[in-house]
Amino acid sequence: MAEVSHLEAVLGQVEDHLELSIARLSELLRIESISTDPAYRSECRRAADWLSTELTGIGFDASVRPTEGHPMVVAHWAKAANENGGAVADAGGPRNLPHVLFYGHYDVQPPDPLELWKTPPFEPQLLDGPQGKMIVARGASDDKGQLMTFIEACRAWIAVTGGLPVNVSVLLEGEEECGSPSLDAFLAENTEELARDVALVCDTSMWDPETPAITTMLRGMVYEEVTVKAASRDLHSGHYGGPARNPIRVLSRALAALHDETGHVMIPGFYDDVPEMPDEVKQQWKSLGFDAIGFLSAIGLSVPAGETERSVLEQIWSRPSCDVNGIIGGYTGEGAKTVIPAEATAKVSFRLVGDQNPEKITESFRAFIRDRLPADCEVSFKSFAGNAAIALSTDSPYLERAQAALADEFGRPAALIGAGGSIPVVGDFKRKLGMESLLIGFALDEDQIHSPNEKYNVKSFRHGIRSWARVLDRLAA
């Protein structure tokens, strides 16, 4: 009974101080921690410092830890461990309390195209949205808003009880949006400190605004940049148009060949390691009653563009995809310039499922492009990401407890879902630290993450904080 009343007091504390929680999130959102652009290096450092200071302020043993790129923030809840008689590095004490590692990332995507933002991306605003108030800013949802749900839940527990119900460590990354180049080495060097019983990862979405979700399948990713070069310099299209090889045309042709008319990817062997989902999983997904038309109409579309014989949920969760994420070549300013450029570049990414191997897909893609180069063309490639798809256990005791906590908060069971995007850290935790992850998040598809006018509903933020307060409580049971 004592613990139940603790939780209720903690939830009351969350309600009473929600405005302060939003104010703290807004402070973090004002920091322009764009990890992919070197010009914002000091802003990334500032975000790490800010988080470390916050965590220290509520009683964590927190520090900013340098890497080759942007720093990590690592924090441990020292008192909980001591109260239970264990050292921080030990998972659990006499009561065998689990020790969790919370993961989030403080870096954000670039805000461009800037002209499409209705309010400045790094000046957070509290605006009216279809689901009540929403916090509008780059990172409001992905992932500053989400990671703050956990920190604020810890803050409430500590304020009310002086401690946390389980042992908690925190790892906040600053390079998630640019492929986590420093993560591998950091996990390898700090395995003892970071390998805990289970990871809590808050970078995913709810099923819908009323239904919580735990994500158990994540697509992997390969991200390639391809540059085709032809002539030794830009050419005048009047003097050379006809005989001169045009790299934009060569690149367009190769990109156009990546898919057939039915949305299949035409790279040889691409589907070799793509499993068919078991009937029971397909059945469970069907029971979710997914509104494919609503999903598409929310983004101004009406007809699914993926493999024609697959449902939209399959297209996102259990089927691989290929997209051109960017392309540039020649003259792109106002007006006309009659140039045949010397080169053209595209960014091409693949979402992977099942056992698709990132290295193999990368090589097959490169071969596919090379096979389509006519005379006088050279091609070069850069890799920005390569991680396999992930399927998490659906029968762990931690998952069960988290499901119960979410059901308490939302009054309905959490959906077990797939996710189209990759969260590479989950694979790293599994492979490098032998640790499963619980992917619980409160974002919504409509949050416009990576797009102009990104937002996080106050409702999501509030439910998120309350849910984590409940999850911590359940994990101690």
Add this chain to the structure above:
Amino acid sequence: MAEVSHLEAVLGQVEDHLELSIARLSELLRIESISTDPAYRSECRRAADWLSTELTGIGFDASVRPTEGHPMVVAHWAKAANENGGAVADAGGPRNLPHVLFYGHYDVQPPDPLELWKTPPFEPQLLDGPQGKMIVARGASDDKGQLMTFIEACRAWIAVTGGLPVNVSVLLEGEEECGSPSLDAFLAENTEELARDVALVCDTSMWDPETPAITTMLRGMVYEEVTVKAASRDLHSGHYGGPARNPIRVLSRALAALHDETGHVMIPGFYDDVPEMPDEVKQQWKSLGFDAIGFLSAIGLSVPAGETERSVLEQIWSRPSCDVNGIIGGYTGEGAKTVIPAEATAKVSFRLVGDQNPEKITESFRAFIRDRLPADCEVSFKSFAGNAAIALSTDSPYLERAQAALADEFGRPAALIGAGGSIPVVGDFKRKLGMESLLIGFALDEDQIHSPNEKYNVKSFRHGIRSWARVLDRLAA
């Protein structure tokens, strides 16, 4: 005999004062008359003033004439007309001397990329080149060096004989490099003053460093910008990759469909108004001994990319072409961004020949793109240019006389050639003033016009002045 000795004295005068001619050209090259950039407006005005002063100095009735944009310089040789008993506006007098209009342009392309210039673009240098000394500066060839060949030829004639062998008017434009926005209105308002027997246009190239050329065919142009839009906003490729329509893919696919494997343009009806060259013309071109391999290797290429069954000369001179001059969409910065963009844009241009109608080609292109739009896509277009190809008479008496003059100067016949690029003023002269043009120029393909380190060989400059001296003489015969 008197006239022959006049010409010989004039040619001697040219030789004796070549250094002074180069010094005057250098003065003009120091003026930064970049027409496309409003920051250089006063420099354009300064170039017009300089030219008007020079022409007045040698006896022309010259003036700077305002337009909505940069001014025109118009000059008339008053004395020749008077000597022959006619008014300036009358073509010819008792001896029925022809009245020519010389056209050139004093504006230049922007010099960027500046870092690729070995010497400052507006500080002309006399450097050693493969064909002897060369004048290096922006505009040295296009078109200040070329227009000065005519002015210096006039200067020599006047210095030696006190007059010119034919009636001469001069029109120097300041907006050729930015699409000649004021030309139409200026020609319409000054038709009486500018409509002469024939135009002499000095903005083209020689066949090779030893062989003069008269250009009789110019390709026309259609220049379109096409934007494809799909979703109402940029999307995260993890969440939407598969079902979301990707406008870069749609655009790439449509652009890729513009050509088949043999380099043919696939737009229905595209070749309807493309004439086959008469065998005699093909034979003459063949006799030129064009070095296709050398032409391509100079720009780092080795295999012609145009219609496979056509020679390189045909591909440039008598066959239409289609090129993508620019493309942009999605994320094009450093690193990776997993976006499916809301739109993508390309600039596509066509070089036209024969009777291809710019409006018809524009409409066919737009229909071709529209036919390739899948569900949920919108397309919009902008037109930046549309002018038909030009074929000049090859049997005019002026052409014959100019050929004879060039043969006298170079010791070999002038090649009658095509040019891949358009010189819109030639079409305007024809349509608006009912006047044919003689396109005679002394530039070389290697002159790097529009590129860093533009140059004009002193040999080209000298031959150019001497050639115009001879052409003026022949036209009076």
